[in-house]
Amino acid sequence: MRQRTNGNLPSELSGFVGRGAELAEVGRLLESSRLVTVTGAGGVGKSRLVLAAAGERADGEQERYCDGAWLVELSPVRDPDLLELAVTEALGLTDHTLRAPRTVLAEHLAGRRMLLVLDGFEQLVEEVAGLVRELLRGCPGLRVLAAGRRPLDLDGELVLPLAPPSPEEALALLAARARAADPAFAVTAANRAELTELCARLDGIPLALELAAGRLRALSPAQVLARLDDRFALLTGGSRGALPRHRALRTAIGWSHELCTAAERLLWARLSVFAGPFDLDAAEYVCAGPDLPVENVLDLVGELLAQSVLFREETAAGVRYRMLETVRAYGAGWLESLGDAGRLRRRHRDWYVGLATWCELDWFSPRQVEVAALVETELPNLRLAMECSLDEPDEAHLAQYLAGTLWFYWAGCGRLTEGRHWLDRALEDADQPAEYENSRLKALWVLGYVAVLQGDAVAAMSALYECRDAAARGGNPVAAAYAVHRLGCLALVSDDMARAAELLGQALERYRDAGELNSNVLMCQVELAMALAFQGEPAGALSLCQEVREICEERGERWTKAYALYVLAYAALDAGAADEARQLLTECVAINHAFHDLVGLVLALELLALVAVAEGDPAEAAVLQGAAEPMWAGVGLQLFGSGYFNAPRLMCQERAGELLGAERYAAYAAEGRGLSREAVVVRARYGPAGPEDGKTRRPRRGRRVSTSL
16 A cells, blocks of 8 residues: 555644534545535535545545545635645645646646545636646546535536534534533523524524624523524514525624624724734734724734634644634625725735745744744735735835745745746836836846746846846846846856856855845855866865855854755765765755755755765665655756756766666665655655654665765
């Protein structure tokens, strides 16, 4: 059986209540079709049902879903151009090439057995339908479980219209959520009839019940019913007849809204400007004002949490809050009616412009990993901020600034395709006031940098020459230095080492003259060291990289340090010090993996494979070579198709192949290709046996082989 990958399904924080028949039905439908869609009104419990069903399938049918169950949350995605990117991100895919994300997805999924869960697709139904159709046709081991307010209308799709739970399950859900808010709550003979009537009046809709449960902390069931009856009368002209389900949900949300204080209602409306999770600092900045003092926001957030308007979640970046989409949309409607939506969107944008600025500065510090996690968590809001800037004719410069400021995330955390998307869009407007020229120049050199890493030399040269020349005309020596630096980087990956050394040396001088010191400057020094090492000047390369390593360790910088370690390992192996090279590379692999930097990871793995050959372990070398092969598809052979960057790979294949023979080499390489990226990293750091007391592996000693580069 193939190694199982667990996927990314979230843990249930509040427990799943009832729905046994529906869970079984979803399982039966998945046996009969590769596409099952659960439909129903907002708040009826579609998301929880598909997540519970996916978890059961992944745990109970490990052979069928050996590559895991993966959730893609589509409700925050509004731009159709970001659909495929949202799916690739959810699957943890990194691709540095110019290939369309849909092509990357199709290739990744083609040989896998996986359950893909798509939640909240209705705003992009045509685009999602087209993507699902293509993926199912080309990926025989893929099954799709979708949740939305309407079907995808594809051939072979089986649809489960989800009704509210039974009266018994509705009461159990209400009681469970009420106990979560107040542990002393219990269903008794005295209140059972009122609670049952409450469930019936809310038509059993889970979201409505959860909102009502939040009120049972302060009100008796009879009081809740009385207030709810008032709301029904308002909506139906006094009729106490049963309401349609969507109206019952809106009634429950509106009733919950009316029971909030004026300050709580105002905060609810203002929080609706956020896309995805947000933290307290952001809420205080964006939402506070003369009518909502900043010192009150924390207490108001606590009240909205208690009433199930907000939910609290732990993320890699710390505590965040979020709204369910139905609740957010209700608040957004109120914000529009207040005439304050435009101002709040601008405050939201300004906060995330500031956040990006701070993250760029903090990238050159010991908090690099935390910065990467923060931007990852805040990406939906950063996207919204860029979109907001692009929607305003006079604010394209802010989108240019934002897209340029996030260079470290696009280049350092495996997000080149999305970075290219935003940079291209931000630079479409060429006419803007001269006072914003610096933002345009920054976006240009970052676009050039991203294009270099994607192997798009034409676009890179166009952007970088435009930046260099405009910076010279406008007297911006810093932008000119960045442009010259990235032109040197382009020469480096194009095998023009003499030109690379010349340009990178010039860029370093320009940086020093301008007083610039950050991760980019240190990377320029590492790239100059690479050019020297490839030209047979190891002494100069060692000196440059030792200095970079020292500065990185002093500043706590890790991303650039990994590339310095790579060059130092290259030089150590060339000098016959395989043990030293291994020690350097194991740290390099760990750092690259932490930042999802596929370029650095694949280069380090292939050099580590050559180290294994030098240590007399050709079998392990072949495994690591095989593991690196699929990664090259994401990096792009065009980018690193040079004799210099390919030298370790070609030498390893030749030496290990000679020692093992073609058949055994192929078998070990196939073993490596079957490993997940996480498994490859563990193996690279600790060897085939895995970690032992946290120590890096001690290589098996065989006949040592010369691997002079």
